[in-house]
Structures are given as structure tokens and as C-alpha cells.
Amino acid sequence: MAGLLFATAGANLFGAGDAVGTPGQAANLNGSATLDGSTAIEQSANSTPSDFETAFSRVAESVNPAVVQIRAAKVVDRRMPTPFEGTPFEEFFGQPGPSQPDVRQGLGSGVIVRSDGHIVTNNHVIQDAERLSVRTLDGTQYDAEVVGTDQFSDLAVLKIDASGLKAVSFGNSDQLDVGQWVLAFGSPLDPKLNNSVTAGIVSALGRLRSPSRRARGSNQGAGVNNFIQTDAAINPGNSGGPLVNLQGQLVGINTAIASRTGGYQGIGFAIPSGTVERVATQLVEEGNVRRAYLGIRYGPAPESLIQNEDLPQGSAVVSQVETGDPAAEAGLEAGDIITAIEGEPLDNYLELGNNIASMRPGDEVSLRVNRDGETRTFTVTLGARGDMQTADAESGGEGPPSSPESLQEDLGLQLRDVTPQVARQLGLEQDQGVLITDVDQSNPMIRDSGLQPRQVIFEMAGQRISDMETFMKVYRDIESGSAFRMAVRNPDGYVFVTSLQKPSGNG
Structure with a gap:
């Protein structure tokens, strides 16, 4: 390649x-x-x-x-x-x-x-x-x-x-x-x-x-x-x-x-x-x-879904809708399949983001959505990323990230709970902790930390980590700019300890 x-x-x-x-x-x-x-x-x-x-x-x-x-x-x-x-x-x-x-x-x-x-x-x-x-x-x-x-x-x-x-x-x-x-x-x-x-x-x-x-x-x-x-x-x-x-x-x-x-x-x-x-x-x-903001995460629809339900080739599957953001206010939900924007069927799922990026905050955009086999149309009034960041700062000062997803962006790690099913798939003895599914190699701190996908975080800042809820609670309590230890268990069962620093000015 x-x-x-x-x-x-x-x-x-x-x-x-x-x-x-x-x-x-x-x-x-x-x-x-x-x-x-x-x-x-x-x-x-x-x-x-x-x-x-x-x-x-x-x-x-x-x-x-x-x-x-x-x-x-x-x-x-x-x-x-x-x-x-x-x-x-x-x-x-x-x-x-x-x-x-x-x-x-x-x-x-x-x-x-x-x-x-x-x-x-x-x-x-x-x-x-x-x-x-x-x-x-x-x-x-x-x-x-x-x-x-x-x-x-x-x-x-x-x-x-x-x-x-x-x-x-x-x-x-x-x-x-x-x-x-x-x-x-x-x-x-x-x-x-x-x-x-x-x-x-x-x-x-x-x-x-x-x-x-x-x-x-x-x-x-x-x-x-x-x-x-x-x-x-x-x-x-x-x-x-x-x-x-x-x-x-x-x-x-x-x-x-x-x-x-x-x-x-x-x-x-x-x-x-x-x-x-x-x-x-x-x-x-x-x-x-200042960019228009939709407030979703999405990815390409699987080929089998496109073929079985006769959807446009570029259909996009909504994987997450941010609470309180424009998409959520308009009624979009995780699992929706966006098939068209402004009446134009998607040939490539990335066209969705490209169209949003060309718009301004306050613009209205029409999205055609397939939900449970039924076609619906939603009109979304796009927000402004800058306005949302300012609102966070006004409501909570330089507070911690407000959701697991924003926290993961903050750290440069993609995380998920270790459920019993995940534990079985990975051959883990316990279904506790937080699994690293991806790391942001463009982040120097993460690149130098030794953290890798498939490692399980079980301790952070001296506190046991049983799931994402405890992870977020412990991370929120860490002072901005402070370094903290993180202990993970490798896929081979060995423990690895590293140190990260919480970015200053979160929010």
C-alpha cells in the first residue's frame, strides 16, 4: 500500500x-x-x-x-x-x-x-x-x-x-x-x-x-x-x-x-x-x-446490509449520538442508517462529513435515515463547535471530559468495558477492567507510553479500575497537568506499568 x-x-x-x-x-x-x-x-x-x-x-x-x-x-x-x-x-x-x-x-x-x-x-x-x-x-x-x-x-x-x-x-x-x-x-x-x-x-x-x-x-x-x-x-x-x-x-x-x-x-x-x-x-x-457541528460518530454500512436492504452504496451507520447535540435534538439515534443528505444519496459514507464541513453553524441540513427498515427524514440545525466548547467552559470551567468518548479523545485511547463476552473472546480470567481497543499514535505521550491495543487497564492513579464508570471517576479526580501511573495487563497475562499526564485545560 x-x-x-x-x-x-x-x-x-x-x-x-x-x-x-x-x-x-x-x-x-x-x-x-x-x-x-x-x-x-x-x-x-x-x-x-x-x-x-x-x-x-x-x-x-x-x-x-x-x-x-x-x-x-x-x-x-x-x-x-x-x-x-x-x-x-x-x-x-x-x-x-x-x-x-x-x-x-x-x-x-x-x-x-x-x-x-x-x-x-x-x-x-x-x-x-x-x-x-x-x-x-x-x-x-x-x-x-x-x-x-x-x-x-x-x-x-x-x-x-x-x-x-x-x-x-x-x-x-x-x-x-x-x-x-x-x-x-x-x-x-x-x-x-x-x-x-x-x-x-x-x-x-x-x-x-x-x-x-x-x-x-x-x-x-x-x-x-x-x-x-x-x-x-x-x-x-x-x-x-x-x-x-x-x-x-x-x-x-x-x-x-x-x-x-x-x-x-x-x-x-x-x-x-x-x-x-x-x-x-x-x-x-x-x-x-468556526465549523458546523452535527454531533455523531458514524462509519460505513457493511456490504451485506447494503445489498440485503438495497441501500445506497455510501450509506453511513450512526454509532453514537452525543446527548444534547444537534443530531440528538433532531431525533437521530445510534443505529440509524443515513442514506442521503440534502436529498442526494451517499456514494461514499465520507461524503456526509464533507458536506457538513462545507456548511456554517446555524445552517439546516436534511438527512434521510433508514431506521428499522423504515425511511424517515430529519432536519438538523447545525451547531458550532466553538460555541459548544465555550458553553462547557462556562458551565464547568476547565473541568474534565463529560463523556467516555470525549475522555478517550482527551487521552488518545479508545476504550471499552471488559464484558464477559469480551473476556471469553480474549481468553481473560476476569471480566473486570477497561480494554484498550486503539491508540492514537499521533499523540506523543501515548506513542511513548508503551500502551497498545488488547491491554486491560486494572489500576490508575493508585485506584482499582473495574469498568469505564470507575475509570472516568478516577480520571476526573486527577488534577489537570498532573502525572499518574497506569497499570495494565498484557494479553500474555504479564503486568505493565506506565505513566501518563493529564492534559491541562480540559473541557
Whole structure:
């Protein structure tokens, strides 16, 4: 299976002052001004080889001044080796050596979207950076500040102290066709290769991917990333650069590649310009992104269910409905099968989250549901994730998670009770404790803890854990920011003890 990699040099991570848009299609970013893109051009209707060649050249000439190179300095701790490593004395004297800060330079790309120095790039290009610098086509270097970031969409907006810059024009990604020519810009592999241009076609549209738990944050269960697939060459360092059409308009932000080698193999992915415009506008205006919230967890309907009950191929099974959230208020229940949204049958269950993500808080959405063989239609008024987080903070301050599911997101563990049936299936002697069913490897604390699926938690913070109810009670009593011990029993019956730290600012 090919790996999916962020197209940022040094990374192998996958496992919007004036107008967004061309004249007449600008988005209002600050109440008075719009993005002032000026790269759009008119191409000749002729189709001779010479004209075709000229078309590419004209796009490159128009767009490149809006393309920038981004350098992200990140400080990491590097452990110094000890002289006893690899010797018989390592066990006795091979204590870890002192750590030493190591500054690493990440390489990425970006595109100017406002002439006053606002730049769009990928969030993963600038995440955790201590210092950001931007280089324009003419070689001028600028220090950059972060205006806002959005992990969910993997987008970020930077600002440099400049004016009169050339900004990209925005195209309509909804009007793209498979087979349409596109050009990718950026700094692949090496800083010296800045403003490189590659050409290809749109290979596919609507490639859907569910983001990691870390990017989702708390229990949304309805978020999906939607990508344009292209065969224009994208390599590490191209992340955050523009994908444009032959009119010089932005249609996507280059983000990732699928590869078995870590390099270009003809499969690249870009975030559609419609998403970029929506997210960048909110980041510039508000500094964050407010998303519509449905309040369910769901997964694909089994093939046997689809065939036996003649359901749409992309039907989604609701596995959980959050109490008090929009879906629950509208009457949805766990076990419902969502077959259509806004009257359109689902071809892929991820389309549900993709549609919700494109809506705003307060919007109404119609869901067609199959419940116990009967078809029903529910109208849900979508909430706002930000509003819900604020409400939690107002009602309980920085209190503990309010449900097992949100607690599990908090820790980076998926858990369930050890029922008699589970105990029999796993060959356990006792039907007590809490079973770890999955771990979030993107969470550094969990990754380093040694915790694994199929382990059973039987003690935490010095208290016996018999089920999820006692687990939640004990966890709530742990002070935020405090470390605590956790004892688990491995599948082979041996006991393993580790230590975790309760995140600060829960709620």
C-alpha cells in the first residue's frame, strides 16, 4: 500500500487585506477590503502547438511573482550518545546522555493572497516552528508571523511586512473537470529550486479522507478532507504552493503525495480553492475557523446490509449520538442508517462529513435515515463547535471530559468495558477492567507510553479500575497537568506499568 506523505521537505508525516478570487468573485475579509488577486489571464482560443506552449509560459510568468518559499526553523532535542553504547557496560553505565537543542530547517511553499502580505500555506509547513522566514521571487527575505492556523483543513495564513505585492487570483474549484490542465508551483526538495513549475492534469476530484483524531480535536465524528488529485509533479517542499489552471487562477493548495518511495510517483493531492477561500477568510477575519457541528460518530454500512436492504452504496451507520447535540435534538439515534443528505444519496459514507464541513453553524441540513427498515427524514440545525466548547467552559470551567468518548479523545485511547463476552473472546480470567481497543499514535505521550491495543487497564492513579464508570471517576479526580501511573495487563497475562499526564485545560 502506497504511503500518503505531506509534501514538505524534511517531513514524512501522513499513517486570505484585499480579494479571494478574480474580479466579481472576491471574498470580504475584513469588512472593508477584499483579496486583490491579479494573476488571471485570458488565453487564446487557438490550439496550435505554439499557442499551447505559450499558454504555459504566460501562466508561469503571471503566477510566479505570487509564489513564495517558506523556511521554518524548528528546535528539537537531540540526545547525546554515551561512550558505553554497544558495549557490555551499556546496561550498567549507559544512562541516556544529556539532550542538546538541534535547530532544523523545514522547507515549504506558499502563495500571496493579498497584496498587503497575507500568505496561505499548509499548517504542517509551519507547525511548531520557532521562526518563519519567507522569500519572494525577487529574492527578498521577510520574517513572517502566523495570523491563524487550522489543523483540520491543514491550512495556515501568514503575514509579512510588505505592500504592493502581486497576489494570486482565485478560481472556482467546483468547476474543475477531470483531464483539465493544471500547473503546480513551489520549492521542491531544495531551497535553490524555488519557484519551480510543473504541469499535469486533474486526475480525479473529490478524493475523501478522514483526518486524524488529533486534527479533529474533540468528538466531532463528521469531519472529512476533500482533495483534488493531480499528476503534476509534487515533491517534498511543494507543500503550501499553488495549483493553478491555465487562466492563472488558484484552484488548489498542494498538500500531499501518495508514494511508495517518499518521492513523486504521479499521485499528488491539493486542497480545493473553495475550501482555501472559506478557511483563509475566517482566519484573517477572526483568527480561527468556526465549523458546523452535527454531533455523531458514524462509519460505513457493511456490504451485506447494503445489498440485503438495497441501500445506497455510501450509506453511513450512526454509532453514537452525543446527548444534547444537534443530531440528538433532531431525533437521530445510534443505529440509524443515513442514506442521503440534502436529498442526494451517499456514494461514499465520507461524503456526509464533507458536506457538513462545507456548511456554517446555524445552517439546516436534511438527512434521510433508514431506521428499522423504515425511511424517515430529519432536519438538523447545525451547531458550532466553538460555541459548544465555550458553553462547557462556562458551565464547568476547565473541568474534565463529560463523556467516555470525549475522555478517550482527551487521552488518545479508545476504550471499552471488559464484558464477559469480551473476556471469553480474549481468553481473560476476569471480566473486570477497561480494554484498550486503539491508540492514537499521533499523540506523543501515548506513542511513548508503551500502551497498545488488547491491554486491560486494572489500576490508575493508585485506584482499582473495574469498568469505564470507575475509570472516568478516577480520571476526573486527577488534577489537570498532573502525572499518574497506569497499570495494565498484557494479553500474555504479564503486568505493565506506565505513566501518563493529564492534559491541562480540559473541557
